[in-house]
């Protein structure tokens with residue numbers, strides 16, 4: 403390549419139209435110019451590489467253009483425009499406050515302010531990273547900003563708005579530049595590829611855009627880097643190999659393992675990723691983003707927040723269908739919590755493995771986290787969330803709380819986790835008594851009858867008894883019944899009891915397919931206690947000991 407110019411410079415926008423990803427902002431600026439409603443000072447805020455300085459330069463050029471085009475853009479042909487484009491205009495002065503932040507620096511700039519322009523209408527002063535000015539420099543500048551001559555216009559740019567003095571902020575019109583969306587960046591990279599005769603897979607450009615994290619300048623410099631090591635043939639594989647990006651394939655595999663509650667498989671996938679040299683925190687935040695993407699791609703209203711490339715969108719949607727919202731909420735929360743603890747953790751690998759174990763437990767009925775709806779599976783059926791793509795065998799999970807990190811931390815981690823898992827008896831919710839399957843039909847009244855009978859037999863657990871007396875089963879489809887409980891405590895009691903309760907009901911109703919769904923009744927949460935029975939019931943929910951007292955003293959609630 404002769405006369406090689408880095409893409410970030412070569413493709414620097416020269417009109418508002420060509421600024422990537424800041425449409426509404428550039429339209430506003432163009433309108434202000436067209437209507438001659440210019441302020442004396444502007445503050446451009448936003449992350450690095452999103453077009454602040456480019457916009458400031460285009461703005462300076464446009465307001466000085468002698469023959470502006472009808473669409474509000476600079477003509478790029480008049481003497482003033484040519485002077486700007488050839489970087490010899492006297493109407494633009496730039497100061498990088500990051501390296502020139504003294505009083506003298508600002509004075510030499512403000513000295514220029516008084517001299518009117520020789521050509522064009524305005525002298526534009528751009529101060530980059532304005533928050534870096536020293537306090538004295540700030541004060542010296544403030545005087546000029548308070549009483550500027552008519553021909554002077556200031557554009558201050560900063561990545562850290564909160565560090566700019568309020569006295570400056572109050573004198574500026576503020577424009578907030580946003581991070582550039584992945585789609586906008588990919589589109590621009592496609593344009594650049596075309597201009598440079600580079601062949602690029604869309605997915606590869608998507609990875610570059612993600613890596614650039616919202617900054618077009620960074621995206622273009624990564625692009626240049628990739629072009630050079632791929633000889634102008636940018637493939638997805640080449641990009642992830644060379645940019646040390648974790649292939650999304652791993653996140654899909656992890657999600658499959660998690661959905662099927664397969665801790666072993668998840669821990670092995672993690673080991674595979676770590677062995678490729680990826681950092682644990684990278685995996686954790688990547689997984690959190692993955693769950694987040696699955697969440698936003700589920701609903702049309704949040705689809706605008708979904709920034710993955712077109713070619714794998716279907717894959718996301720297909721996986722998202724298998725994830726209920728509450729699972730994704732919890733998964734994101736767990737991953738985020740793990741991310742926060744990562745730095746202070748002394749055993750980072752274990753922490754990451756623990757996250758995977760916790761994630762695997764979300765979808766399991768015996769998980770401690772109370773969910774609004776739980777499904778107890780009948781004997782002999784496997785988990786409903788087994789993905790077709792998962793190659794590893796599906797194994798039941800250790801019960802929540804039975805494999806605490808304390809146990810695991812003795813000895814080498816990866817093997818000790820395996821041991822912890824293996825040591826755990828593979829406990830089924832129901833004894834495997836369903837060798838001869840029964841599927842007799844039964845009535846709601848029969849169900850309620852046996853339910854009540856069971857409740858009456860309970861002697862020690864008054865809380866559970868109360869829950870069963872107050873919350874009745876309602877028969878629904880496919881031998882499934884639903885119990886609407888009043889609070890998570892009742893839900894948990896009932897869930898624990900299901901180990902005995904379900905076999906009892908199945909045996910008596912001669913149907914081995916009976917399932918129980920427990921949900922917390924929504925209306926009850928808002929209901930106020932009115933009658934004394936209800937007040938009593940409410941108090942008992944808070945403190946089950948009350949019931950014991952009542953029984954001991956043979957009292958009635960009324």
Ligand SMILES: [Zn+2]
Nearest residue numbers: 467477480483
């Ligand atoms: Zn012009």
